[in-house]
Amino acid sequence: MxxxxxxFDLARTWIPGLGQIGAKVSIVSCSKxxxxxxxxxxRFDVIIIDTYTANFDFVALSQTIRENFEKVLLxxxxxxxxxxxxxxxxxxxxxxIVKPIGVPLFLAKVSVxxxxxxxxxxxxxxxxxxxxxxxLNTLHRSLTIHxxxxxxxxxxxxxxxxxxxxNEGQVVETETxxxxxxxKSLMGxxxxxxxxxxxxxxxxxxxxxxxxxxxxxKGQGYLFQVNQHTDYNIDATxxxxxxxxxxxxxxxxxxxxxxxxxxxx
Numbered sequence: 001m002x003x004x005x006x007x008f009d010l011a012r013t014w015i016p017g018l019g020q021i022g023a024k025v026s027i028v029s030c031s032k033x034x035x036x037x038x039x040x041x042x043r044f045d046v047i048i049i050d051t052y053t054a055n056f057d058f059v060a061l062s063q064t065i066r067e068n069f070e071k072v073l074l075x076x077x078x079x080x081x082x083x084x085x086x087x088x089x090x091x092x093x094x095x096x097i098v099k100p101i102g103v104p105l106f107l108a109k110v111s112v113x114x115x116x117x118x119x120x121x122x123x124x125x126x127x128x129x130x131x132x133x134x135x136l137n138t139l140h141r142s143l144t145i146h147x148x149x150x151x152x153x154x155x156x157x158x159x160x161x162x163x164x165x166x167n168e169g170q171v172v173e174t175e176t177x178x179x180x181x182x183x184k185s186l187m188g189x190x191x192x193x194x195x196x197x198x199x200x201x202x203x204x205x206x207x208x209x210x211x212x213x214x215x216x217x218k219g220q221g222y223l224f225q226v227n228q229h230t231d232y233n234i235d236a237t238x239x240x241x242x243x244x245x246x247x248x249x250x251x252x253x254x255x256x257x258x259x260x261x262x263x264x265x
Contacts, residue, residue, distance in 0.1 A: 001110075002044045003027045004061070007052040014050070017103045021111050030056050046113050049075040049093075059087050066092025072113045072155065076101070089195040094156065129165050131226060134204075134213075138162055145204065156181060157200045164214065164224035173221040197222065 001023050005011035008029050018025050026044075047065055051058055058075065065073055075088055076097045085096045097109065129136040133146040141158040142150045153161065159181045164172060174190060181196070182188030197216070201208040215223045 001025055001046040001048060001114075003048045003050055004030060004065075005050040005052070006030045006056050007050075010052060011050045014103075014106070017107050018110065021107055021114070023110065023114065030061070044069065044071050046072045046074060046110065048110075049073070051075065051077045051079075054079065059084075059091050062088055062091040062093050074110075074113065076106075086191070086195070089192065090198065092199065094154070129162055131165050131168055134165060134226070136161060136165060143204065151203050153200075153203065156196055157203070160196055160200060161204070161224075164222060168224050168226060171217045171220050171223045175221075177221060 001018070003011050003014065003025060005027060006029070008027060011027055015025050015027075023046075047069060049058060049061065049065075058077070062073060062075060072094050073092055074095050074097060075093045076099055077084075078099050080098055088096050094113070095109070097106070129138065135144045135147075136142075136158070138158055141153045141155065143153055143158075143161065144150050160177065163177060163180050174193060178188040178190070178193055182192070197214060198208075201211055201214055204213060205211050213224060213226060215225060217223050
């Protein structure tokens, strides 16, 4: 695993414990971050950003890492501001861990994230889910749509999409998704799910603001539909939140026989 930190000496205190769970650790200072594009092929199963000060833009760093790496990204911080946590999740962080945290609990979290099958997907060689125009390889977390170039998915994104594809045309309740996508050792919730849906839509939807495949069904859950015509009541909560945060006004549009709100991209 790779630890990126703004306090090299303090981050090194994690090494003995991580060694006990068999993790091989590399540490780099934020001031000496390597060329991520050149190092993206290195095998890091988990990347941890360990923060001790507020003198660095860790949201931008998280987004840059997510653009170059497909592995799990964790961030440790003393900041308890939920607004910052939401920004970090939207930047691609898999879990924000608030410090101080005991070493046993920290190691337990890392151990879970190091497990290759933590989301419960059947990872058999060559395992494919085919639902025209989608072809999902759950072993390699690779998705092709209309036979175009493969899209790499994170573990959580793959787990979520596999669950939705297996229930195509049916509403999967929010509670069921949280239970299935996040293991019992990880605390999933509606906010994390909304963030995950947002990230997945950005990868699979022609226009994420006007979902064609992944629909939010108000008060129930989510629906994956390859048939473009549906009359489900699509929830606009996420759209309104993003519109408010970005200072834009939501605009009502009609699409796929369903009225809902979107915002300018």
